[in-house]
Every structure is written in C-alpha cells, then in structure tokens.
Amino acid sequence: MKRNLLLISNSTNYGEAYLGWPREYIKSFLNETTAKRVLFIPYAGVNLSDDGLMASFDAYEARVKAVFAELGYELYSIHKEADAVQAVQEAEAIAVGGGNTFYLVYMMHKMKIMGAIRERVFQGLPYMGWSAGSNVACPTLRTTNDMPIIEPESFACLNVIPFQINPHYLDANPEGHGGETREQRIEEFLVVNPEKYVVGLREACLLRIQGNKIKHVGGRNLRVFKQGMETAEYSSSDNIQFLLD
C-alpha cells in the first residue's frame, strides 16, 4: 500500500491569508516527492466568480496557483485539460480544493476520474486535499457539512481511507440556535452507518497518511466517533493507528 496523503481540515483560518496555515505542510509534503507539477481539481469551487462555473474554476485555479508558485511548484487545473482521465493518469501529484462537496463529487463522477484517481493513489501518487478535498478521500460524502446543491451520480467517493472525516469540526452552535449541533449530526450518521469511524477534524489540523501509517498534526484534538463506543479525543501525540485497521 503506497498511499501518500495530506488531508487538511480547512484552507484558511479566520483572518489569515488564503491557504495560510497549511502552507508549510504542503511544502514539506511536496518536497518529499519527485513532483514538480501539481494537477488541481477545482470542481468544489462553484462560487468564485459572478460569470458562471467555468470562470469560477479559472479564478480558483489562479488563487491556488499563486500559493503553489510561492512554494516552488507549478499548478495546473483539470478543467482546462482536454482529457481529464488522461490528465490524472499523467499527474505527478494531485491537489483537491475545498468548497461544495456535492458539486465536487458530481463532477468527479461525471468526468469519470473517481476510479482513475483512486487507482493512482494506491500506486503512490501524492494526494492532498482540504475541506471537501479531504472529504472526497473517504468512502462516501456522507459526513460533509455542505449543502446538497446538486445530486451526484452516487455518494461514493475515492475510498482511499477506510474512515469518514468531518472537516471544520466544531463543538458549538451559534448561541440560541435550535438546529442540530455537529455532534448530533454525526450521531445521526452513526445510527445508519454503525460500522464506520468518523473523525471530527478541527480547524488548523490535518492527517498525514503514508502507506499504513497515520499521523495527526495540529494543536487541537481529533474527536473520534463510532456507534457503541465512547466518543474520544486524541492529541497529536496519541496513537490513532486503529483508524486504518
């Protein structure tokens, strides 16, 4: 198993520059590979332009390209490639941006790249994602926080890790709000999906997976849920290897 994954909770902490906090981790992740160019998957970014989806993907590519250029890497987006599957097959590394998970999964199925990316990840292709891009590494999209703005062909995702991530995990609701808390939503998931672990990945945290090893990086604990088990918190010095079993 040659998996090499960097799964980031959120692109940007409140008040910081875009892709601010994870920048150093992206850089060292790529520095450990032979990649010079990174294929970008922009499909979660539906709303970065007033001129429609293609303009939004263009704007998203430009924004991320600038960050990767600072790190010494060339980034190019799949939405400009003539053959999306071939682009995946030839990629040196892949970055999947955050935004709306449903639109991302809809497009990944539509463009037939879900299977192609999965295959290459298991061959060792470096894969990084943030927010929706971390969600899509999971078995399904069933733990996303996003609005289901479009119906994808299926909820199935890359399934390159055996557990579910809930990115942007947060503990509280806005004061006085009667809607479900995040924990209540995940508990609903567990009723219907009792065999799955859910990892609440708080902001400014990430998971680093190399082969069969997993490490949590970040100053906030992971919160891990499973039906019939007491919900537990793990710091970055705790062993969370059970998540990959």
Next chain:
Amino acid sequence: MKRNLLLISNSTNYGEAYLGWPREYIKSFLNETTAKRVLFIPYAGVNLSDDGLMASFDAYEARVKAVFAELGYELYSIHKEADAVQAVQEAEAIAVGGGNTFYLVYMMHKMKIMGAIRERVFQGLPYMGWSAGSNVACPTLRTTNDMPIIEPESFACLNVIPFQINPHYLDANPEGHGGETREQRIEEFLVVNPEKYVVGLREACLLRIQGNKIKHVGGRNLRVFKQGMETAEYSSSDNIQFLLD
C-alpha cells in the same frame, strides 16, 4: 389548486418546551379542517432512542402524540401501519416531523409515499411539517442543512410548492469559524439552480399556503434569494405572492 399547507421552520425555540411556539398555529390550522386524526411521518427522527431506528420512531411518535392530544387531536404514526400507501390514501391530515432530511427522503421514496402524499395534497389534504418536514414539501432536498447520512433514491421531494425553503435560517457563523455561512451555501445553490427562489425561514417563523395564497407568520423577516436578483427581506405584512408564480 386545493393545497392547504403549514410549513414551520423549527419545532422548538431554544429553552422552550417541545413544539412550544408553533402549537397555537398547529391548533388553528387543524381547527379549520374536518380532521380528527393526524397521520404522522416520523422517518426524519433517527436518533431519539439508543435501541435503533424502530424504537426511535416509536419515541418520536410518543413525543408528538402527547402534544397533539393536548390540542384535541389523535396522532398515529405511519411506521406502524401495515400498508403505508394506503395509510396516506385514507389520512385526514398529515404531519411530517423534523430531524434528518436525507433519512426522511430515503424512507419516503422507499415506502413509495412521495407520490401518494403529493397527489393527496393537491386534492386538499391538510399537510403540516416542521424543519425537514417543511423541506420535503419543496421541489428537492437541495437546500437542507442536514448531513447526508444515507443516499436516497433521488433528491426529488413532494414538489407541492415551487420554491425551496432553507429552514433554521441563520445569519451568523460561530465566532472565528472558517466554514461557509448559510448565505454562502445558498449562493452556491443559486449558481447551480439559477431558476429557483430560496426562502430563508428564520426560527419561530412559518409559511401558510392555501390554494394559490401564501402568507408568512412570525416576528422575523423572510430572506429571499434568487440568482441575478438582489437578496431581499420580507416582513409578515409584505406581499410574497410572487413565490407561488
């Protein structure tokens, strides 16, 4: 068009009794009909018991039954009926409870009651719903806030109103949270669904629809979104008839 709908944002305001604030509206809604018994759809309530889904539906029925009994109405749940479609065909009124919209829609398709309820609503069957139960009256579930814990056969819903409701609409995120605001999520919806109105229904608000007339009840404004139009606020004295056009 004999539609007779009571679409409620949320069952319970923070710190109040269950179904506290909408109780008077449910009572006067039912008092205007000939119904004595109300068929309850509990399928959104997946997590009201530690003993699994059927026990959860039992618990949900008991909780709502007690409220309706106080109002002078007998409530009985569809999950105990031998033939769900027949139960819909014979119902005097229907109440659809809140909870997880995806599980509700999954079950309504699975039990084949989506079409049966729609047909009866257009014949004048009194229909009330709160939260997920209001969402399911819309064309699709695409504006729910809930976690997609299960994949329904389709995102299509009852489609007894032509616009989308976002229940529990709220303006702010918890402080310092980097995730999307509700407004940003709805703007993502509009990019992909430019022909639809979305009504942000704030807590302690409801919509009353009789035939081709619509009224908003509640002390908070509706917030109405459509692609290419300026987002607007409507108080309960404003004319919102355009939503049904």
